[in-house]
Each structure stands twice: as structure tokens, then as C-alpha cells.
Amino acid sequence: MKKPYSHLLKICLTLSLFAAAxxxxxxxxxxxxxxxxxxxxxxxxxxxxxxxxxxxxxxRFDLYVQGFSFVAPDAARYQISGTSAGSVQGRVVDRFAxxxxxxxxxxxxxxxRQAHAFADDIVQAITHKNGIAQTKxxxxxxxxxxxxEIYVAxxxxxxxxxxxHDNTIVAAPAWVPGRLALYYDSYKLDxxxxxxxxxxxxxxxxxxxxxxxxxSPAVSxxxxxxxxxxxxxxxxxxxxxxxxxxxxxQLTATPEDESSxxxxxxxxxxCFATRISERRVLAxxxxxxxxxxxxxxxxxxxxxxxxxxxxxxxxxxxxQTGDFNICVVPADGSAPPVVLxxxxxxxxxxxxxxxxxxxxxxxxxxxxVLDVFTKQVKDIARISGNDSQPAWAR
Amino acid sequence: MKMMKLTCLLAFTxxxxxxATGCKNHRPVGVTQLPRxxxxxxxxxxxxxxxxxxxxxSGIPLPNIExxxxxxxxxxxxxxxxxxxxxxSAAVRKSEKANVQAVADAxxxxxxxxxxxxxxxxxxxxxxxxxxxxxxxxxxxxxxxxKHGIDPMRVFTKSFGKDRPVDPGHDESAWSKxxxxxxxxxxxxxxx
Numbered sequence: 001m002k003k004p005y006s007h008l009l010k011i012c013l014t015l016s017l018f019a020a021a022x023x024x025x026x027x028x029x030x031x032x033x034x035x036x037x038x039x040x041x042x043x044x045x046x047x048x049x050x051x052x053x054x055x056x057x058x059x060r061f062d063l064y065v066q067g068f069s070f071v072a073p074d075a076a077r078y079q080i081s082g083t084s085a086g087s088v089q090g091r092v093v094d095r096f097a098x099x100x101x102x103x104x105x106x107x108x109x110x111x112x113r114q115a116h117a118f119a120d121d122i123v124q125a126i127t128h129k130n131g132i133a134q135t136k137x138x139x140x141x142x143x144x145x146x147x148x149e150i151y152v153a154x155x156x157x158x159x160x161x162x163x164x165h166d167n168t169i170v171a172a173p174a175w176v177p178g179r180l181a182l183y184y185d186s187y188k189l190d191x192x193x194x195x196x197x198x199x200x201x202x203x204x205x206x207x208x209x210x211x212x213x214x215x216s217p218a219v220s221x222x223x224x225x226x227x228x229x230x231x232x233x234x235x236x237x238x239x240x241x242x243x244x245x246x247x248x249x250q251l252t253a254t255p256e257d258e259s260s261x262x263x264x265x266x267x268x269x270x271c272f273a274t275r276i277s278e279r280r281v282l283a284x285x286x287x288x289x290x291x292x293x294x295x296x297x298x299x300x301x302x303x304x305x306x307x308x309x310x311x312x313x314x315x316x317x318x319x320q321t322g323d324f325n326i327c328v329v330p331a332d333g334s335a336p337p338v339v340l341x342x343x344x345x346x347x348x349x350x351x352x353x354x355x356x357x358x359x360x361x362x363x364x365x366x367x368x369v370l371d372v373f374t375k376q377v378k379d380i381a382r383i384s385g386n387d388s389q390p391a392w393a394r
Numbered sequence: 395m396k397m398m399k400l401t402c403l404l405a406f407t408x409x410x411x412x413x414a415t416g417c418k419n420h421r422p423v424g425v426t427q428l429p430r431x432x433x434x435x436x437x438x439x440x441x442x443x444x445x446x447x448x449x450x451x452s453g454i455p456l457p458n459i460e461x462x463x464x465x466x467x468x469x470x471x472x473x474x475x476x477x478x479x480x481x482x483s484a485a486v487r488k489s490e491k492a493n494v495q496a497v498a499d500a501x502x503x504x505x506x507x508x509x510x511x512x513x514x515x516x517x518x519x520x521x522x523x524x525x526x527x528x529x530x531x532x533x534x535x536x537x538x539x540x541k542h543g544i545d546p547m548r549v550f551t552k553s554f555g556k557d558r559p560v561d562p563g564h565d566e567s568a569w570s571k572x573x574x575x576x577x578x579x580x581x582x583x584x585x586x
Contacts, residue, residue: 146557169557172522191459191552192525211456212551213529216522229526231551234453235533236526253451257484257526273523304523318520344520358521363564389521 038328039338041373043069044126047076055084055115061156062119062133065354065369065378078126088114092125101125112158132349136393137356138163138173138182139367141383148385150184152199155349155356155392157367157381163197164188172216175393176223176243182391183207183217183226194228194245207245212236218261218270219243220287227251227261227270227287238272238285251285252292260305263287264331265312271295273304273317282306282317300327300337305345309352310394316346316355316372326357328372341370341377350394356380358388453533454540457547462508465580472497472577477535479573482519484530486538494535497577498542501549508580509544511535513553514560516569521555528553535575550580 046068048056059080060070073079078101082090088111092102102125106114116133123131135155141162142148150173153160164170164186171185171192180199185192194208194217208214212231219226223243230239230250238251238258252258256275263270269284276283276294280302285292297303300319307316312331319325319337324344329337343357359368359379365386370377475493477486486494501509513532515524532551540546561568 142557144562146554146559169554171525171555209459211459212533213525213553215525215553229522231452231526231529231533231553232456233450234455236529237452255451255453257523257530259526260522304520320518320520324520 038372039340039375043067043374045069045071045076046078046080047071047073049081050083052084055088055111058112058115059119064376065371066123066131067371067374084111088118090118092122130351132351132354135350137390139387139390140170142386151383160383172389173391174217174219175391176219177221183219185215216260218263220263221265221267229258251289262307264308265310271306271308296333297329297337307347309348310350311352318344340375345389347390347392349392356390356392454546462550462580464583466583468579468581471579472500475577477575479531484534486534494538498539498544501544506582508548510550510552510578510580512576514558514572514574515556516572517556525553525555528555531575
């Protein structure tokens with residue numbers, strides 16, 4: 001099992017490195033017949049026939065937020081058909097190539113799960129990429145009194161489960177990569193403290209409980225360290241500790257209010273929001289300590305809430321101009337930010353193509369999923385009150 | 395482990411697609427440029443005072459949280475001295491100095507008391523940003539109290555971000571009330 005994966009990984013890594021460098025001399029590599037552009041890619045037209053409404057609804061949602069649009073069968077590039085009587089049986093026909101590219105029957109679990117599995121197989125068959133239909137999210141659900149609980153759910157908001165039962169302010173859930181475990185904030189001890197919950201064992205412990213703020217945990221890609229905001233030194237600064245809160249080290253020491261740290265996927269950098277010369281900016285600091293440097297976001301004022309894509313290429317963030325906008329900028333600053341849609345607090349899917357974010361509608365907060373290429377966006381199922389601060393498991 | 399490997403594989407595979415995007419066009423089509431002047435609508439905070447005796451570039455370190463264990467909270471005594479702030483600012487305005495003075499006086503009168511400053515924000519900023527801004531507001535008044543001669547080891551801070559508004563409205567009248575520091579006096583429990 002080990003070898004084929006590492007082999008594939010090497011190939012993919014090579015491809016992405018060549019492409020990332022822009023390498024004009026490396027003309028032996030042709031990656032994609034169809035180049036895609038963030039925010040302005042046309043969706044792939046598909047048709048959907050034969051499924052019951054429950055399964056059809058799941059497929060429509062899953063595919064829409066991954067860049068597919070729904071048209072009549074004779075206008076579709078791919079025709080998706082099948083039945084969902086008892087179990088999901090599905091088929092995908094490439095209308096241009098006049099060939100069947102996927103035929104699959106699903107058994108076991110709920111119909112909903114089968115539909116998600118079929119959606120992932122459709123995405124794989126058509127785009128040759130892994131889909132997101134069977135991924136998980138965490139978020140906070142907050143009542144009118146400001147108190148809330150941390151929840152985990154399927155990425156579309158279904159099958160939600162409360163992780164906390166604290167009946168106080170909770171905030172900022174962050175997944176441990178590759179594990180069913182979360183760090184988050186809770187005021188359970190009458191102070192904003194960082195907690196850890198293992199969702200498998202139900203074990204729970206305090207990770208940071210100092211005077212002032214202990215907020216905004218972010219777990220390193222290898223799960224061994226946690227970046228956070230502490231104000232114990234007299235101002236909200238970026239700190240980093242081991243997974244259990246020990247070995248605490250201060251990474252920034254400014255009189256400004258740092259917020260929302262996130263890790264680069266190689267574990268070398270921690271990106272965060274701060275101020276320089278009275279301007280709100282994004283910056284990054286080496287995870288082991290050192291001077292911090294700005295991440296250029298000109299054209300997207302007042303950036304906060306950065307999230308580094310798992311492929312390392314992008315940083316999504318919130319820009320505030322009165323309203324809030326979801327923006328994406330190349331992590332290396334090689335191009336200006338792209339403003340995608342109104343919203344805040346974006347979190348990347350494991351495949352670095354989709355964002356989940358918070359959307360204000362009236363005086364409520366709902367979670368929405370956004371395909372960054374096509375800008376197709378849909379609200380997910382709501383728990384109750386206000387749902388915000390989504391974190392995609394990856 | 396398998397899950398992590400798959401995730402890595404997935405990430406790198408998609409890196410290729412996104413990278414291809416970057417090759418083709420470094421200026422994506424359909425970009426809505428935000429007004430560049432928007433940042434200037436935020437009031438500029440005056441540079442913070444230079445503190446003598448400051449122990450770190452961040453400010454004056456906070457005392458141990460255990461130091462207030464078992465103390466009784468009195469929310470009433472200083473309730474009328476709530477300090478308010480300008481939008482997106484942690485600067486203590488001239489109009490608020492009398493309230494800060496009153497809090498300092500109360501602490502001077504009762505040397506056994508400690509103080510919890512609770513920083514709050516209006517609903518307009520993003521969540522974690524507001525949590526940090528609320529803390530900075532609490533820390534700003536703590537700094538003022540130290541200038542009035544109060545021992546910083548008696549003054550604690552806590553930020554509620556935008557989660558504890560006093561006015562649930564969505565207009566400036568509500569927001570101006572919600573951008574505030576509340577003061578909770580902490581007394582040793584009788585007999586201790």
C-alpha cells in the first residue's frame with residue numbers, strides 16, 4: 001500500500017512544483033486540457049434523471065458546489081441517471097465521447113450516504129479529482145443570548161452532533177488534521193480558554209487557561225503543535241505550544257491585536273491578522289520564531305481570518321469594507337487578491353477547491369459552501385440560531 | 395494514516411490544477427476591486443503612551459489567573475463607570491477619562507479589591523478579530539489605571555468579543571453602547 005501512494009505523491013508534487021514556478025522552459029508538462037480560473041470558470045453542464053427526490057437533492061447540492069450545473073439531457077456534457085429505490089444505482093454517460101464512464105451500485109448505510117458516495121464517484125470520473133461529499137465540518141451554533149455549542153456535521157450540515165454542552169460562549173473550532181479531534185474555545189471556566197476534545201473517546205481537557213485571552217487555536221499539519229492567541233504578555237499575541245499546551249513559546253510581541261492564526265501546509269509558517277502602521281494586514285511568522293513579514297493583500301482592505309489552502313497555493317481571508325467579502329490570494333503574493341462573494345471566516349476543503357464560510361442574512365448567520373472556480377454557492381442545512389466559524393476537517 | 399495520505403495526495407493533485415490556473419493568467423478575470431480608500435474610514439488610533447516600567451513589547455503582563463480564584467464578583471459598584479470606545483478602536487478617549495479615574499479611586503480606597511475589566515465590541519467586525527479587539531480595549535484601560543498608580547497585578551482582563559451586547563440592535567445607537575469596557579470589582583470572600 002505504501003509504495004504506490006508515495007509514487008503518485010511524488011508525481012503530483014513534481015507537477016505542482018513545475019506549475020507553481022510558472023516554469024516557461026518546462027514545456028514537456030501538459031497538466032490540464034482546460035485551464036481554470038478562480039472565480040470565473042464555467043460550470044460543467046450535467047443532467048440528472050431517475051432518482052427519488054431525496055437522493056436527487058443530495059446529488060444536486062454536492063455537484064452544484066463542486067462546479068456542475070444542471071441542464072436538460074440533450075444539452076448536457078455528462079448525463080447522470082439511475083434509481084434510488086432501496087439503494088442508489090447510478091450511471092454517468094459522456095455525451096460527447098458517447099461512452100459510459102461510470103456505472104455503480106451502492107449498498108449499506110443510509111440512502112443519503114450512498115448518494116454522497118455516488119457524488120464523489122461522479123466527481124472522480126469526470127474531473128479525476130477527489131470530491132468533498134463525504135467530508136466533515138465543525139462550527140459553532142449560537143443562540144440569541146450569545147451562548148452556543150461546538151458542533152460537527154457532514155459538510156452539507158446534515159447529521160450534526162454537539163461536541164460541547166457548556167451553555168456558555170464557545171468559539172473557533174479547529175480540527176486536528178486526519179483525526180476526529182478538535183481544539184476550540186469555551187468560557188466554561190468563566191474565561192476564554194482553549195480546550196481539546198477527542199471525538200472518538202469523548203476525552204476533554206484544557207490546553208490554555210491563562211489570564212486574559214486564550215483563543216483562536218490552529219493545529220499544525222502534523223498535529224504536534226498548536227498556534228493560538230494569548231494576551232498574557234499584555235497584548236493579544238501569537239503563541240505556539242505542543243499539542244497538550246506545554247512548551248509554550250511567544251511568536252509575536254506587538255502592542256497590536258493579533259488574531260486568527262493558521263498554518264502553512266508544510267508547517268513552516270503561521271499566518272495571522274494584525275496591524276502595521278494603523279493598517280490591518282495579514283502577516284506570516286516562521287513557526288519556530290523569527291521576524292514576521294507581510295502578505296500582500298492590496299485591493300482587499302482590512303483583511304482578517306486567513307486560512308491557508310491544503311495545497312499551499314492560496315490564502316483565503318475576509319476583507320471588511322463595511323460589508324464582508326471572501327477573498328483568495330496566492331500565498332506567494334504573485335497576484336492580487338480575487339474577491340469572490342459576500343461572507344466571512346472562510347475554511348478550505350481538503351481538496352483546496354471549495355470554501356465553507358459564514359454568511360450574514362438579515363440578523364442571522366448561516367454557513368455557505370462556495371466553489372472558488374465557478375463562484376457557485378449554496379447555504380448548508382442550519383442547526384439553530386446562528387451558525388458560524390466553520391472549520392473543514394482535512 | 396491512510397486518510398492523511400489520501401488527503402496529501404488529493405492536495406497535491408489539485409495543486410496542479412490551481413497552479414495551471416496561475417500559469418495561464420496571473421490577473422484573474424472578473425475581479426471586483428474594492429475601493430482603495432475604504433481603509434481610511436477607520437478612525438486612526440493615536441499611538442499608545444510609552445510606559446515606564448513596561449515589561450514586554452506587548453504591554454504589561456497579566457497576573458496569574460489563579461490569583462482571583464474564590465473572589466466574589468461585584469458587578470454593581472462600578473456599573474455606572476462603563477468606558478465606551480470609537481468604532482474599531484481601543485484608544486481611551488478624553489470623554490472617558492473621568493470614568494477611568496472613578497475606577498482608579500475605587501481601587502485605591504479598597505486595597506483588598508481586585509478588578510476584572512470586560513472588553514466588548516459591536517457586531518460589525520469578524521468574530522475572532524473582535525475577540526482580540528475586545529481584549530485590547532480591556533488592556534487599554536488597564537494601562538490607564540496603571541498610570542493612575544494602580545498595581546497592574548490587581549487588574550485582570552476578559553474579552554467577550556461581540557457575544558455580550560447590552561443592546562441587541564443593529565444601528566449606531568446600539569453599536570456605540572456595545573463598544574465598551576465593563577468593570578467588575580472582585581472582593582476577597584469574607585473569612586478568607
